[in-house]
Amino acid sequence: xxxxxxxxLTLALLCISLTACVPTFSELMGDLNKxxxxxxxxxxxxxxxxxxxxxxxxxxxGYETEDxxxxxxxxxxxxxxxxxxxxxxxxxxxxxxxxxxxxxxGIGVTVRLVNxxxxxxxxxxxxxxxxxxxxxxxxxxxxxxxxxxxxxTIGVDEMSNLIRGKEGTELTLTxxxxxxxxxxKLIRKLIEIEVVSYENLDGIGYIKIENFQAHCxxxxxxxxxxxxxxxxxxxxxxxxxxxxxxxxxxxKVLDYLLPExxxxxxxxxxxxxxxxxxxxxxxxxxxxxxxxxxDSYSAAEFFAAAMQEYEWAxxxxxxxxxxxxxxxxxxxxxxxxxxxxxxxxxxPNGVNLEGVGITPDVVVEVDQELxxxxxxxxxxxxxxxxxxxxxxxxxx
Numbered sequence: 001x002x003x004x005x006x007x008x009l010t011l012a013l014l015c016i017s018l019t020a021c022v023p024t025f026s027e028l029m030g031d032l033n034k035x036x037x038x039x040x041x042x043x044x045x046x047x048x049x050x051x052x053x054x055x056x057x058x059x060x061x062g063y064e065t066e067d068x069x070x071x072x073x074x075x076x077x078x079x080x081x082x083x084x085x086x087x088x089x090x091x092x093x094x095x096x097x098x099x100x101x102x103x104x105x106g107i108g109v110t111v112r113l114v115n116x117x118x119x120x121x122x123x124x125x126x127x128x129x130x131x132x133x134x135x136x137x138x139x140x141x142x143x144x145x146x147x148x149x150x151x152x153t154i155g156v157d158e159m160s161n162l163i164r165g166k167e168g169t170e171l172t173l174t175x176x177x178x179x180x181x182x183x184x185k186l187i188r189k190l191i192e193i194e195v196v197s198y199e200n201l202d203g204i205g206y207i208k209i210e211n212f213q214a215h216c217x218x219x220x221x222x223x224x225x226x227x228x229x230x231x232x233x234x235x236x237x238x239x240x241x242x243x244x245x246x247x248x249x250x251x252k253v254l255d256y257l258l259p260e261x262x263x264x265x266x267x268x269x270x271x272x273x274x275x276x277x278x279x280x281x282x283x284x285x286x287x288x289x290x291x292x293x294x295d296s297y298s299a300a301e302f303f304a305a306a307m308q309e310y311e312w313a314x315x316x317x318x319x320x321x322x323x324x325x326x327x328x329x330x331x332x333x334x335x336x337x338x339x340x341x342x343x344x345x346x347x348p349n350g351v352n353l354e355g356v357g358i359t360p361d362v363v364v365e366v367d368q369e370l371x372x373x374x375x376x377x378x379x380x381x382x383x384x385x386x387x388x389x390x391x392x393x394x395x396x
Contacts, residue, residue, distance in 0.1 A: 048072070073336065082341050084325045090335035095164070100246075101214045102193040105167045106160075107132040107186050111143065112376075113156055120144040120176055121151045121159055127194070131186040137175060144181065145174040164188070198223040201381060204394055205232040212245030212299040217252035224256070224284065234287035234394045237303070240317060240386070241375055244298025247326070247345075251276045254303065257284055258310050264302070265350060266326065268343035288313035289390040292358060293371075296320045304358045305347045315360040316390045324354030364389045 055063060074087040088096050098104045108130015114122045120142035126133045143151045146162045154162070163171065165188050175182045196219035198207040205227030209220060224235065247264060254263050260280030267273045290304045290313045301320035307313035325341035332338065346352045364386045366374065373379045374386070381387050 069334065070336070073332075073338065077338060077340070080340075082325065084323065084327060085338070085340045088329075088337045088339065093331070093335060093337050096329075096337070099213065102195045102211070102216075103190055103214075104164060104193070105188050105190055106130070106164045107137075107171070107173075107188060108191045109137065109163075111156060111160070113152070118142065119152060121156055123175075127191055129189075130191050131189050135184050135186050137173075137184070138177070140177075142176040143173055144176050147172050196220050196223050198227060200227060200230055200232060201236075201391065203231075203233045204391060205230075205235045206238065206381075206387075207235060208238040209242055209300075211242055212249045212253075212303075214246070214249070216245060216249040217256075220253050221256050228284070228286070232286070234289070236289045236291060236387070236390045237307075237313070238291045238387070239296050239300040239303060240291055240293040241295045242297070242300035243295070244300050244302075244323075247276075247299070250299040250303060254306055255279060256282050257288075258306065258312055259283055261310070262348045263306060264345060265348070266343050266345045287394055289393050290315050291386055291390050292317040292320050292360065293374075293386070294318055294321060295375075296358075298323045301353060301358050302345070302347065305351070305353060308358065308361070309347055309349045309351075314362060314390075314393050315358060316362045316364060316393065317360045317386050318363060318365055319359055320353075320357035322353050322355045322357035324352040362389055362393070 052068075070087070070089045077085050077087045095104070108127035109123050109132045110125040110127075111121045112124050123132075123137060123139055123141045123143065125139055126137055143159070145151055146154075146159055149159075149162065151159045165171070167188055167190055169188050170185055171188065173184045173186060175184060192215070193210070195210050195213065195216050196207065197210075198205065200206075205224070207220065207223050207227070209216060227235065247266075251263050255278045258278045258280070260278055262275050263278050264276040265273065266275075288307065290307050292301060292304050292315060296304065296317075297320070301323065304313075304315050304320065308315050324344050324346070326343050326345050327339040328342045329337050329339045344352060344354070366385060370379075370385070374384060381391075
């Protein structure tokens with residue numbers, strides 16, 4: 001049940017991000033403190049001044065200007081027309097950075113509102129090493145309140161925000177178990193997200209990769225080596241619902257798997273091209289399958305594309321979303337940030353995936369009910385038709 005409501009934002013994962021040295025926002029924009037003359041003020045800025053001036057002077061109910069900068073920045077990025085660029089408020093930026101590092105400060109639980117008429121939010125999973133685990137919280141426990149605030153009333157998202165906070169600070173949970181209310185005091189700790197999980201399915205290694213952010217390559221390679229030492233006959237990489245992540249993590253995994261050759265091609269906003277190559281030093285020759293779906297984004301679908309182009313794996317599932325832009329994140333002076341598409345990337349064979357995506361070699365559609373069950377990981381392998389189709393590839 002690892003894909004239920006997670007206690008961290010996933011906005012950071014909708015991009016392939018480059019970790020090379022990049023220009024800062026101020027370097028790109030020049031001297032931001034220089035006062036423009038009336039002649040140099042662009043028309044859109046003049047219009048904006050008129051709108052704000054009118055709101056200030058004649059709007060009958062008045063309005064708060066505190067969040068005006070956030071709304072305007074978000075609108076400006078949206079006006080660019082790029083579905084992959086986005087604005088991050090100062091309040092969200094800390095969580096954004098935590099997500100990119102596959103960690104967060106909290107108590108280490110995954111929760112979900114199971115039924116609309118439930119009196120609390122149900123704990124679906126408890127992370128080892130978190131304070132919830134240390135306090136004895138169990139899957140199936142129901143969180144009734146956080147620091148005196150009713151969990152159902154404030155909702156899952158707000159409850160999650162309350163649970164998160166500064167490392168080392170205390171919070172109080174009221175938990176219901178077997179009809180009894182328990183009050184627990186817990187300390188917020190830094191929790192590392194389990195980015196990779198794996199198991200041996202009757203001689204076939206199954207590896208679930210949640211994203212390609214921090215620790216992905218290390219954990220994935222560890223999983224491959226462990227399964228390989230167990231003598232598996234093949235590997236399945238499950239990238240369904242994987243929203244992508246860092247190019248560096250992606251290329252480390254591909255370099256470990258693929259023969260010598262190009263891995264990742266990119267052209268930035270200056271027209272400069274860069275190519276990452278596989279050394280072929282740690283080549284792994286086992287039959288492989290990559291599973292994808294309509295929620296496999298960015299680095300996830302690129303992984304599938306590279307494996308497909310090298311004829312190194314069979315792709316199973318449904319058509320991916322199709323993303324061909326990469327983003328760079330620029331911190332702003334007020335603590336907010338903007339993630340902007342600053343280049344295009346293409347597969348080893350030079351194919352841009354934007355609006356196209358990956359067509360699986362074996363297409364297996366599922367209905368909405370199964371789609372949700374797979375997302376929640378609430379069904380067994382035998383009940384997952386896409387996983388069964390992947391396993392069948394090793395019988396040929």
